[in-house]
Amino acid sequence: MNNTIAGAPSSGGAKNVSRINEVVIRIAGNSQDGIQAIGGFLARLAGRSEQEVMTFMTIPATISGGPSIFQVRIGTGEVLSSGDDADVLLAFYQHSYEGHIGSLKKGGIVMFDSDHVQPNPEWQDKYHHVPIPISSLTVEAIGGTAKDKGKNIYALGLIAKMFDLNVAKLEKLVGERFTGKDPSILNNAMAAFHAGYSHSLGSLLETFKFVDSQKKDGHQVVMNGNEAIGYGLIAAGVRFGAGYPITPWSDIMELLRRELPKYGGSFIQCEDEIASISMAIGASYAGRVAVTGSSGPGISLKTEALGWAIMAEMPLVIIDVQRGGPSTGMPTNIEQSDLNIAVNGGHGDSPRVVIAPANVEDCFYLAIEAVNIARQYSVPVILLTDQGIATRIEAFVEPNLEKVCQNIGPDFQPVADHKPYDLAAPNGVTPHVPPGTPILSGKYPIVTGLEHDEMGHPTGSPQLHVKMTAKRRKKLQALGATLPVPKIYGPPEGNVLLVGWGSTEGPIREAVDRSRAAGDSVSSLHLRHINPLPNGLENIFAGFNHVLVVEMNDEGLYGFGQLGAVLRARYCDPKIRGLNKTDGLTWKVREILERAQTNITASLGKL
Amino acid sequence: MSQSLSETPAVVVNAPAPANGERKGLTKKEIAADHPTWCPGCGDFSVLALYFKLIEKRKLHHEKITTVAGIGCSSRFPYFVQAHGAHYIHGRALPFASGISLSRPDLHVFVFGGDGDAFSIGGNHFTHTARKNIKLTYCVMDNWVYGLTKKQTSPTSPLGFKSKTDQWGAVDYPINPLKQAIAAGATFVARTTHTNPNHVLQMMEAAMDHDGFSFIECLSECVEFYEGAFDASNPRKGGVFNAVPPDHDVTDELAAYKLAGAEFPGYFGLFYQTTKPTKNAREAEIVKSLSSKVTGLKDWQILQKNFDRMK
Numbered sequence: 063m064n065n066t067i068a069g070a071p072s073s074g075g076a077k078n079v080s081r082i083n084e085v086v087i088r089i090a091g092n093s094q095d096g097i098q099a100i101g102g103f104l105a106r107l108a109g110r111s112e113q114e115v116m117t118f119m120t121i122p123a124t125i126s127g128g129p130s131i132f133q134v135r136i137g138t139g140e141v142l143s144s145g146d147d148a149d150v151l152l153a154f155y156q157h158s159y160e161g162h163i164g165s166l167k168k169g170g171i172v173m174f175d176s177d178h179v180q181p182n183p184e185w186q187d188k189y190h191h192v193p194i195p196i197s198s199l200t201v202e203a204i205g206g207t208a209k210d211k212g213k214n215i216y217a218l219g220l221i222a223k224m225f226d227l228n229v230a231k232l233e234k235l236v237g238e239r240f241t242g243k244d245p246s247i248l249n250n251a252m253a254a255f256h257a258g259y260s261h262s263l264g265s266l267l268e269t270f271k272f273v274d275s276q277k278k279d280g281h282q283v284v285m286n287g288n289e290a291i292g293y294g295l296i297a298a299g300v301r302f303g304a305g306y307p308i309t310p311w312s313d314i315m316e317l318l319r320r321e322l323p324k325y326g327g328s329f330i331q332c333e334d335e336i337a338s339i340s341m342a343i344g345a346s347y348a349g350r351v352a353v354t355g356s357s358g359p360g361i362s363l364k365t366e367a368l369g370w371a372i373m374a375e376m377p378l379v380i381i382d383v384q385r386g387g388p389s390t391g392m393p394t395n396i397e398q399s400d401l402n403i404a405v406n407g408g409h410g411d412s413p414r415v416v417i418a419p420a421n422v423e424d425c426f427y428l429a430i431e432a433v434n435i436a437r438q439y440s441v442p443v444i445l446l447t448d449q450g451i452a453t454r455i456e457a458f459v460e461p462n463l464e465k466v467c468q469n470i471g472p473d474f475q476p477v478a479d480h481k482p483y484d485l486a487a488p489n490g491v492t493p494h495v496p497p498g499t500p501i502l503s504g505k506y507p508i509v510t511g512l513e514h515d516e517m518g519h520p521t522g523s524p525q526l527h528v529k530m531t532a533k534r535r536k537k538l539q540a541l542g543a544t545l546p547v548p549k550i551y552g553p554p555e556g557n558v559l560l561v562g563w564g565s566t567e568g569p570i571r572e573a574v575d576r577s578r579a580a581g582d583s584v585s586s587l588h589l590r591h592i593n594p595l596p597n598g599l600e601n602i603f604a605g606f607n608h609v610l611v612v613e614m615n616d617e618g619l620y621g622f623g624q625l626g627a628v629l630r631a632r633y634c635d636p637k638i639r640g641l642n643k644t645d646g647l648t649w650k651v652r653e654i655l656e657r658a659q660t661n662i663t664a665s666l667g668k669l
Numbered sequence: 670m671s672q673s674l675s676e677t678p679a680v681v682v683n684a685p686a687p688a689n690g691e692r693k694g695l696t697k698k699e700i701a702a703d704h705p706t707w708c709p710g711c712g713d714f715s716v717l718a719l720y721f722k723l724i725e726k727r728k729l730h731h732e733k734i735t736t737v738a739g740i741g742c743s744s745r746f747p748y749f750v751q752a753h754g755a756h757y758i759h760g761r762a763l764p765f766a767s768g769i770s771l772s773r774p775d776l777h778v779f780v781f782g783g784d785g786d787a788f789s790i791g792g793n794h795f796t797h798t799a800r801k802n803i804k805l806t807y808c809v810m811d812n813w814v815y816g817l818t819k820k821q822t823s824p825t826s827p828l829g830f831k832s833k834t835d836q837w838g839a840v841d842y843p844i845n846p847l848k849q850a851i852a853a854g855a856t857f858v859a860r861t862t863h864t865n866p867n868h869v870l871q872m873m874e875a876a877m878d879h880d881g882f883s884f885i886e887c888l889s890e891c892v893e894f895y896e897g898a899f900d901a902s903n904p905r906k907g908g909v910f911n912a913v914p915p916d917h918d919v920t921d922e923l924a925a926y927k928l929a930g931a932e933f934p935g936y937f938g939l940f941y942q943t944t945k946p947t948k949n950a951r952e953a954e955i956v957k958s959l960s961s962k963v964t965g966l967k968d969w970q971i972l973q974k975n976f977d978r979m980k
Binding site: 328 | 699702703730731732733734735737747748751752753754755756757758761763764765766767768769771772773775776793794796797952955956958959960962963967968969970971972973975976978979980
């Protein structure tokens, strides 16, 4: 919160109301307590109130629950990250209290279930403690059989009261959530919500009210990154996909399995990762760009087939929801360590397109762009997202679906003649002509992973391998030339340029804002097109003394992260250096600033 | 709605118009592409010739079929056929072909491959394509040896077969492709041999007409690395060609399994056939059921309904 919360002892009586711009609330409990649901309600309410919102959650990798948190940052102004420190901690258990009180700002409010939490006297002065027997009050509100169920909704009522949230809108959200279930469930939920809302909030001295949103840019929708990708693919016209379950990619395949049949399509669960990419390539070959996806280990398994799609010049979209690796690694943690496999994975010279969405809204639009690049250039496109963006909920301006949705079905119109690998094609770009298309010359194309002649028949000719290798490369170079140069955040010249990709855009921009406010000369650049890179980045780098590539991956043998190494190789510029971390958690704004400072000081020391 | 699982794309109307009523079938000249690169005397030549015959006899047109293969000698097949085709990676021809089959009900998908492709590196896909009953025809040209890589032990090499990887003779028990197919839930399981052309064609026709996953094991001799492997099944070489007994009930799974266990040369013909809904039909049902709830809506309007719930 941008104003300080009074930590004075309880004196009862009327509470003051403070106007606030934003708040960071961390809810800590066990995964089966429905704490994600509280966060989800708050995020969606913010979206409906034209506020900005960003969430962050952790889920245990174990099967039946375990400690879990959901952090939500709601703001009337621009919200760029889920927040470094929480203003309010809602703790359900002793372990949630002890484990997360360190994430509270000094003087922050810890509201806890006094049925389960024994407060630590040492922390009483540092943080404002608000004990509420949430478990027993929930049971009191909805009856004795409801132990441990409904206390999340009770807590939602407490938060609603504390921040003077719109009760009518929240009731509607709760109602929508429980539609179609036993009416007693909805009644219980409403009872719990109202009981929480009418609680006196014990020792809390003040309540809060958001200043009104100034946003006037139309309706917002609220979803997470995985949903945005799934719906983006549908909008793009994808009607076939195949996959194999793996966290955190599974959400996308479940969504597509559920939704695609409405549009006449289908998503197939396959026996393994190799089958799923193969089936998707087969469907793409049959005429309409198809999708497959996975996370970490699954991407490794798919690389031989990916190489075939590159060699055979088959359009395809592959989603990689990155997680901590290598091997099974840290399945529910965040890492950006698949850039190398996305760009280079596989044997042979195998150029493919890699793009990375910067936020949830971008997931929607880049999914469409991925499909269109794949079609236009007859090439596999990897959409590189990560666990953070996959589960993060954001509100964004509702797309104009009538305009955005496209039909990419093949027409099967007879063609006079067709060379699938025509060397005379401008920029090496040849369209795919699917089976079912009559070819009037009577000469039919073969698509193949063997090096081939222009009709797709095998060749051992050294000249043809040279020409075909160049063809597959040239079309990506042609694509690169069409990509817009990304906009710099902040002034185009200065001391430090922070370069990022993927889900780190928000915290990096917030770091820029914060350091500029402190008088430092910092700008940032976010790359969405990783392979090929857009042209002209060298001109941007020229305007800065330090170019720091901020990534959630290891600094590597030579001191550069995965994007850092690509930029080093591409621009041979010694001022490009890396800011890397591998703790499986999102960047905090403070971390970026501190690490940048250390890095620059160290580099100046070497001069 | 545009192209979907439940509708046949409008490909038929786009085909070159028949001059006088029915379109003529293709001639062998129109179907043949590259001259095969197989060794002289290879059994695969006759399988290719009979595929051409099938296309001629059944008046299949270029735009109605797709030929798919993995990696191996026999998997060179698509290059020799003048039609849309794909030469995919080792062992994965079935999932690739499934992607075509499941999104294009207007095409008949023929998959050709060898024993290594089918039962070793592609073993998992064989099981799952069979159990899902995906509509396509899979003809495995079984030569009991790795030919393309020059004589290593294959999953169907019999015990004692001397190869470069088992100089003293194979020690691993071979796979029985028919048993494997029956156990996996294949709905059409047949066996034939390249030395009996009429029988090969007969099995191919029956497989093509089967609504589901149709599997043919076709013995196809490798004259280079396993000469004489199938002589015992070839009357011209002093062997016997035993047809599946006329009283065999092809719907009897246990009887088929038992028959498949007969010692070499065993039997030739249709071992097992049953009717159950294909994956293609099941998916089309799901499409029909779910799309009926959004009848009359354009694609963007269906999506809009989801977005309205996320406000």
